[in-house]
Amino acid sequence: MNQSNTQRVNPAEHSAVWQPVCSQQDLVNDSGVVVWLDGAQVALFYLPNVQGKTLYAIDNHDPQSGANVIGRGLVGSIKGDLVVASPIYKQHFRLQDGTCLEYPQQRLRVWPVRLNAGVVEVGVA
Amino acid sequence: MLFFTVMGFGQVSFMNSNVATLNKQQTLIVIGNGMVGHHCVEQLIERGALKRYRLHVFSEEPMRAYDRVHLSEYFSGRDAESLALSDASLYQTPGVTLHLGVPVLEIDRERRQVITAQGCVSYDKLVLATGSYPFVPPIEGAEGDSRLVYRTLEDLDAIRSAAANARRGVVVGGGLLGLEAANALKSLGLEAHVVEFAPRLMPVQLDDLGGLALKAQIERLGVGVHLSRATQSISAGEDYRYRMNFANDEFLETDLVVFSAGIRAQDALARDCALEIGPRGGVVIDDTCLSCDPNIYAIGECASWNGSLFGLVAPGYQMARSVAARLCDDVAEPFQGADMSTKLKLLGVDVGSIGDAHANTPGARSYQFIDETSASYRRLVVDASGKRVLGAVLIGDNSYYDTLLQYMQNAITLPSEPAALILPSSEGAPILGPGALPEAATVCSCHNVTKGAICTAIDGGCTDLGLLKSQTKACTGCGGCAGLLKQVFEHELVARGVSVDKSLCEHFAYTRQELYALVRVEGVISFEELLAKHGRGHTGCDVCKPAVGSILASCWNQPIMEPSLVPLQDTNDTFMANMQKNGTYSVVPRIPGGEITADKLIAIGVVAKKYDLYTKITGGQRIDLFGAQLHQLPDIWGELIEAGFETGHAYGKSTRTVKSCVGSTWCRYGVQDSVQMALAIEDRYKGLRSPHKLKFAVSGCTRECAEAQSKDVGVIATEKGWNLYIAGNGGMRPRHAELFATDLDDATLIRYIDRFLMFYIRTADKLQRTSVWRESLEGGLDYLKDVIIHDSLGLGAELESQMQLVVNRYECEWANALKDPEKLKRFRTFVNDKRPDPDIHFVQERGQRRPIMAAELNLIPVTEESV
Numbered sequence: 001m002n003q004s005n006t007q008r009v010n011p012a013e014h015s016a017v018w019q020p021v022c023s024q025q026d027l028v029n030d031s032g033v034v035v036w037l038d039g040a041q042v043a044l045f046y047l048p049n050v051q052g053k054t055l056y057a058i059d060n061h062d063p064q065s066g067a068n069v070i071g072r073g074l075v076g077s078i079k080g081d082l083v084v085a086s087p088i089y090k091q092h093f094r095l096q097d098g099t100c101l102e103y104p105q106q107r108l109r110v111w112p113v114r115l116n117a118g119v120v121e122v123g124v125a
Numbered sequence: 126m127l128f129f130t131v132m133g134f135g136q137v138s139f140m141n142s143n144v145a146t147l148n149k150q151q152t153l154i155v156i157g158n159g160m161v162g163h164h165c166v167e168q169l170i171e172r173g174a175l176k177r178y179r180l181h182v183f184s185e186e187p188m189r190a191y192d193r194v195h196l197s198e199y200f201s202g203r204d205a206e207s208l209a210l211s212d213a214s215l216y217q218t219p220g221v222t223l224h225l226g227v228p229v230l231e232i233d234r235e236r237r238q239v240i241t242a243q244g245c246v247s248y249d250k251l252v253l254a255t256g257s258y259p260f261v262p263p264i265e266g267a268e269g270d271s272r273l274v275y276r277t278l279e280d281l282d283a284i285r286s287a288a289a290n291a292r293r294g295v296v297v298g299g300g301l302l303g304l305e306a307a308n309a310l311k312s313l314g315l316e317a318h319v320v321e322f323a324p325r326l327m328p329v330q331l332d333d334l335g336g337l338a339l340k341a342q343i344e345r346l347g348v349g350v351h352l353s354r355a356t357q358s359i360s361a362g363e364d365y366r367y368r369m370n371f372a373n374d375e376f377l378e379t380d381l382v383v384f385s386a387g388i389r390a391q392d393a394l395a396r397d398c399a400l401e402i403g404p405r406g407g408v409v410i411d412d413t414c415l416s417c418d419p420n421i422y423a424i425g426e427c428a429s430w431n432g433s434l435f436g437l438v439a440p441g442y443q444m445a446r447s448v449a450a451r452l453c454d455d456v457a458e459p460f461q462g463a464d465m466s467t468k469l470k471l472l473g474v475d476v477g478s479i480g481d482a483h484a485n486t487p488g489a490r491s492y493q494f495i496d497e498t499s500a501s502y503r504r505l506v507v508d509a510s511g512k513r514v515l516g517a518v519l520i521g522d523n524s525y526y527d528t529l530l531q532y533m534q535n536a537i538t539l540p541s542e543p544a545a546l547i548l549p550s551s552e553g554a555p556i557l558g559p560g561a562l563p564e565a566a567t568v569c570s571c572h573n574v575t576k577g578a579i580c581t582a583i584d585g586g587c588t589d590l591g592l593l594k595s596q597t598k599a600c601t602g603c604g605g606c607a608g609l610l611k612q613v614f615e616h617e618l619v620a621r622g623v624s625v626d627k628s629l630c631e632h633f634a635y636t637r638q639e640l641y642a643l644v645r646v647e648g649v650i651s652f653e654e655l656l657a658k659h660g661r662g663h664t665g666c667d668v669c670k671p672a673v674g675s676i677l678a679s680c681w682n683q684p685i686m687e688p689s690l691v692p693l694q695d696t697n698d699t700f701m702a703n704m705q706k707n708g709t710y711s712v713v714p715r716i717p718g719g720e721i722t723a724d725k726l727i728a729i730g731v732v733a734k735k736y737d738l739y740t741k742i743t744g745g746q747r748i749d750l751f752g753a754q755l756h757q758l759p760d761i762w763g764e765l766i767e768a769g770f771e772t773g774h775a776y777g778k779s780t781r782t783v784k785s786c787v788g789s790t791w792c793r794y795g796v797q798d799s800v801q802m803a804l805a806i807e808d809r810y811k812g813l814r815s816p817h818k819l820k821f822a823v824s825g826c827t828r829e830c831a832e833a834q835s836k837d838v839g840v841i842a843t844e845k846g847w848n849l850y851i852a853g854n855g856g857m858r859p860r861h862a863e864l865f866a867t868d869l870d871d872a873t874l875i876r877y878i879d880r881f882l883m884f885y886i887r888t889a890d891k892l893q894r895t896s897v898w899r900e901s902l903e904g905g906l907d908y909l910k911d912v913i914i915h916d917s918l919g920l921g922a923e924l925e926s927q928m929q930l931v932v933n934r935y936e937c938e939w940a941n942a943l944k945d946p947e948k949l950k951r952f953r954t955f956v957n958d959k960r961p962d963p964d965i966h967f968v969q970e971r972g973q974r975r976p977i978m979a980a981e982l983n984l985i986p987v988t989e990e991s992v
Contacts, residue, residue: 021957022956022957026950026956026957028691028692028950028951029688029692030664030691030692031691031692031699031951033950033951033953033956034954034955034956035955035956035957035958036955036957036958036960041955041962047664049653049663049664050663050664051663061964065706065707065708066707066979067706067707067708067964068708068962068964068965069696069704069708072696072699072700072704072708072755073667073696074666074667074670074671074692074694074695074696075664075692076664076665076666076667076668076669076670077632077662077663077664077665077666078631078666079631082664083666085666085667087695087696087697087704088704088706088708090667092667
């Protein structure tokens with residue numbers, strides 16, 4: 001990965017501190033992996049070929065099945081929104097803000113995330 | 126009914142008044158539960174007849190109404206239940222009583238009662254729908270297996286059992302039903318012959334040249350045709366069981382004889398109660414289908430209208446509708462005779478007869494087209510003015526039928542060159558498009574559905590062909606109008622500006638079949654390439670990615686864990702295991718043909734014990750191991766592969782398993798080595814990816830212990846080789862597989878399966894099982910046989926070589942993945958932590974562990990979690 005894809009986000013704007021979670025080598029192109037973050041399970045989706053933001057951090061917990069599986073879902077776009085489909089009941093969540101397209105009351109937590117010199121960092125409060 | 130009859134005697138007056146109140150509801154009895162009787166019941170219920178009538182239906186047959194038009198399919202795999210005209214619930218409607226296997230013995234018109242062995246039932250109105258019976262000419266020596274008939278399911282069972290030890294069968298009668306019966310004998314594996322008294326086949330519907338062309342075509346199919354022969358007696362045969370003796374010392378030997386020499390109205394009950402009977406039999410009816418008794422109607426083949434009997438289903442349905450409407454005080458269309466035009470496939474040969482096929486109308490003139498090479502024949506009969514179609518005969522190609530029928534039925538003025546209507550279509554014949562049909566044109570004659578009714582349904586919001594069929598009932602009778610209905614439907618949709626969107630999803634404006642062709646033709650090997658060339662956007666979605674992933678795998682069979690393919694797969698394919706409800710996986714190693722050594726059984730047991738996996742035997746003769754977490758999968762597979770196992774592809778839309786019985790090696794009934802064949806089939810097709818999962822089975826004899834007839838591909842051993850069945854499935858909508866080819870040798874069997882599977886992969890929609898695909902094929906099973914067996918599209922060699930490529934490239938996906946640390950990267954529950962998922966909990970049940978249920982969660986201690 002070249003440096004131009006690195007997300008430059010100022011943690012101060014999110015009133016967060018950047019916590020390193022894994023290396024860029026741990027990511028899988030166009031797919032998800034999951035990191036353990038102090039008791040939370042965070043799914044990281046890396047989409048190097050999309051325009052704009054290429055890295056997303058979203059809750060791994062699927063509220064419909066109760067299982068921790070979101071990181072193993074298929075990513076895609078629906079009407080311009082990047083989404084992940086739960087692998088169990090296939091409902092879609094927007095990567096940007098965690099909103100479920102089919103059941104808007106189901107909303108997943110999302111975290112600020114960036115690549116910093118080959119290290120993935122998640123913004124925590 | 127009996128209850129009131131008995132209680133009514135000598136009861137005090139208040140009881141009588143009670144009875145009188147109840148009797149406000151009248152009793153309507155329908156005798157006969159054939160196609161026409163059933164249609165009448167359907168119509169009655171639909172029109173609200175149950176508000177005023179208690180309905181009793183009596184049938185002497187043990188099975189509720191079934192489809193007699195497609196009776197011969199009983200021998201090619203359909204069972205009695207699938208031939209039934211409705212599900213059983215119709216006759217469970219409150220107010221309806223169906224008495225199956227209860228023949229009516231007598232009608233007492235004076236008392237208005239019908240009498241059965243179980244007692245008598247009074248009626249207010251009675252409908253006779255007793256149908257007809259086969260006419261068997263009095264021939265000396267005709268009895269038992271030399272006097273079979275072809276009419277009911279019981280008759281077919283008798284034919285089947287007679288055919289069990291037979292080589293040759295003869296049908297007496299070369300009419301429509303006789304040729305159907307010959308087809309049935311052929312599909313039972315017999316050498317079939319037809320003996321006809323008249324000098325041509327189908328003497329009622331065809332002219333001399335038409336009969337000649339049909340004879341030539343049928344003889345090419347290996348059916349013997351013997352014309353102008355009257356059977357004088359039947360005696361014992363020398364080479365076969367029976368000898369049929371004709372005039373001039375001619376004879377024909379055979380093991381069984383089926384009589385199909387015409388039908389007679391089943392009017393015995395009517396005769397016994399002195400209803401008026403027509404000159405050729407049948408209850409005389411007027412235009413309202415009323416007999417000479419004002420409370421008794423007759424419909425279908427047992428009725429005689431204007432001196433004629435009507436042996437087709439469409440006029441019977443017309444009568445049924447008319448009577449049902451009258452009984453419900455609806456506007457009833459009078460019965461005024463029926464068009465006896467007919468279109469069918471006899472022994473695979475198209476035969477059509479329209480209107481005045483014999484040009485009997487004074488002044489009628491004919492155009493004829495004869496092609497002796499293909500034994501096709503077409504005749505167009507026009508009126509004296511040359512402006513109207515009077516009739517037609519078609520042999521060999523029914524694609525002209527719909528247009529000609531519409532010309533005749535709607536009195537459409539002929540084009541200036543009428544002959545063009547029957548010339549080969551390369552001449553640019555003026556096809557009568559669906560747009561040219563008037564609103565009143567009948568599209569479905571069985572249910573009398575006009576083009577206008579179809580337009581009304583579309584205007585009411587019906588934009589789905591299946592829905593249209595269920596709403597209007599069009600194409601649910603004999604099915605002959607399927608092609609025309611589709612044309613009209615699509616034409617009208619387009620005319621209303623509704624485009625039929627067949628796009629896969631928002632990223633590809635193509636169907637799965639079109640994408641498959643693009644991948645093949647352009648040699649596309651990645652999703653990105655296909656998306657860049659033919660799609661929209663940069664990412665795709667969870668609809669197109671797995672579909673394209675499956676197409677790429679079907680075409681090129683690259684390892685599924687290639688980095689470019691990984692993001693395309695659904696989670697099961699990505700992790701090569703089946704995700705269960707709590708996010709853990711189940712693992713199914715391949716156990717080809719269900720055959721397994723003790724050492725391998727022990728190896729599975731060792732793995733299951735080590736990882737504490739819940740273990741269950743599957744329906745496909747394999748062992749499923751449940752409860753593995755993501756990070757455990759590579760370790761589990763390392764041990765399984767070490768023990769000699771391969772992946773079982775239980776996670777993929779791909780070949781699953783080949784079930785088999787133990788076969789001739791052990792079984793005293795087995796006639797072939799079914800296990801050996803199952804191993805060969807499983808080894809060949811393992812790893813093949815397809816639009817949906819594929820299940821196979823091989824049975825070693827006709828007892829069919831492997832249940833091959835419920836599989837996508839079923840193989841059943843015969844003494845001479847293998848019978849191939851296709852397109853069956855279990856699951857939500859079970860479908861019996863259909864007999865596709867018989868007595869194949871090993872090489873031919875594999876060749877047909879190669880072609881069948883590749884043709885399915887090429888032409889099926891995404892996530893379409895072979896059963897649904899097969900039902901959606903225009904031309905049906907015959908078309909598929911043409912493509913696979915007769916190679917009518919010239920695709921055979923191509924399909925085989927495409928399959929060979931997939932076979933050559935097979936590699937166990939798990940073995941491939943374990944060799945490459947990069948591919949194992951994703952098999953980590955957490956990429957930054959070694960712990961398992963702390964939210965996965967199990968409890969013990971029956972000696973194994975299972976996922977905890979939500980209700981049980983508060984019973985176990987939960988570790989404190991920081992947020």
